[in-house]
Amino acid sequence: MAYETLIVEVENHVALIKLNRPEALNALNSVLLSELAQALKIAEKNDKVRCIVLTGSEKAFAAGADIKEMADKTFVEMFSSDFFGAECKSLLANRKPVIAAVAGYALGGGCELAMMCDFIIAADTAKFGQPEINLGVIAGMGGSQRLTRFVGKSKSMDMHLTGRFMDAEEAERSGLVSRLVPAKKLMEEAMSAAQKIAEKSLLATKAAKEAVDRSYETTLSEGLLFERRLFHSLFATEDQKEGMAAFQEKREAQFRDK
Numbered sequence: 001m002a003y004e005t006l007i008v009e010v011e012n013h014v015a016l017i018k019l020n021r022p023e024a025l026n027a028l029n030s031v032l033l034s035e036l037a038q039a040l041k042i043a044e045k046n047d048k049v050r051c052i053v054l055t056g057s058e059k060a061f062a063a064g065a066d067i068k069e070m071a072d073k074t075f076v077e078m079f080s081s082d083f084f085g086a087e088c089k090s091l092l093a094n095r096k097p098v099i100a101a102v103a104g105y106a107l108g109g110g111c112e113l114a115m116m117c118d119f120i121i122a123a124d125t126a127k128f129g130q131p132e133i134n135l136g137v138i139a140g141m142g143g144s145q146r147l148t149r150f151v152g153k154s155k156s157m158d159m160h161l162t163g164r165f166m167d168a169e170e171a172e173r174s175g176l177v178s179r180l181v182p183a184k185k186l187m188e189e190a191m192s193a194a195q196k197i198a199e200k201s202l203l204a205t206k207a208a209k210e211a212v213d214r215s216y217e218t219t220l221s222e223g224l225l226f227e228r229r230l231f232h233s234l235f236a237t238e239d240q241k242e243g244m245a246a247f248q249e250k251r252e253a254q255f256r257d258k
């Protein structure tokens with residue numbers, strides 16, 4: 001499938017989706033976000049794909065929503081179209097693991113897009129920020145909610161009110177990113193994490209993703225019950241039998257997603 005704003009490759013059970021608007025530092029316009037939603041849907045339906053990696057360029061993961069596209073819009077246009085609401089819902093509906101591999105700028109909608117992924121691996125060149133305040137607006141794709149959950153109120157408030165950028169070290173220290181690697185190693189690290197995930201049972205992978213995501217949506221006791229029930233239900237799978245047999249037989253498990 002050919003895209004105007006993305007490059008997509010599938011290799012060894014991993015779909016690599018690269019944002020590709022170099023002339024605009026991968027600014028998220030409507031074409032890019034709808035193509036991304038489509039590419040993710042195709043990856044989710046493709047049985048060969050077991051993990052997805054989303055990345056940008058060396059200079060920018062994405063420098064935010066496309067300011068030039070938004071600048072002249074009216075409230076009525078933004079509200080009526082629920083600007084980027086459907087695209088975000090579609091990205092989040094994906095049940096396969098999605099890793100964000102971030103180098104360079106991840107600002108505004110770019111930072112929010114990275115946070116919508118399941119975890120973020122950052123190059124030492126990464127810079128995160130919610131600089132919408134400088135444009136007379138605020139975050140609109142989840143920044144005020146997700147960044148706060150990642151890094152806490154004080155740091156999130158600082159980022160949203162001053163518009164300052166957070167470098168990769170601060171992002172790792174604050175829990176926004178799971179791993180920090182030299183820029184040259186970014187794709188190797190992200191693809192190897194994806195490969196590792198691709199070797200697991202996709203049933204367990206999806207269950208783990210649902211359980212962790214639920215922790216953001218519910219009380220502790222409900223979340224614990226949800227996790228325990230999912231754990232119990234995995235005993236109905238062949239992959240559980242295989243995983244535990246392989247452990248006892250001291251060999252690698254061969255999962256079949258059954």
Ligand code: HXC
Binds near residue numbers: 025108109
């Ligand atoms: C449109 C953008 C863009 C953006 C960069 N470009 N960011 N175009 N929307 N968000 C374009 C520039 O206009 C320029 O094209 C080219 O990319 C290179 O950018 P430069 O500014 O020349 O590069 P540099 O000097 O290196 O500065 C990099 C930068 C800066 C610090 C990242 O570009 C910047 O501040 N960008 C805006 C960041 C931002 O405010 N993001 C939040 C957007 S609002 P031309 O052709 O002009 O040379 C948002 C809301 C999300 O994200 C919610 C939506 C629902």
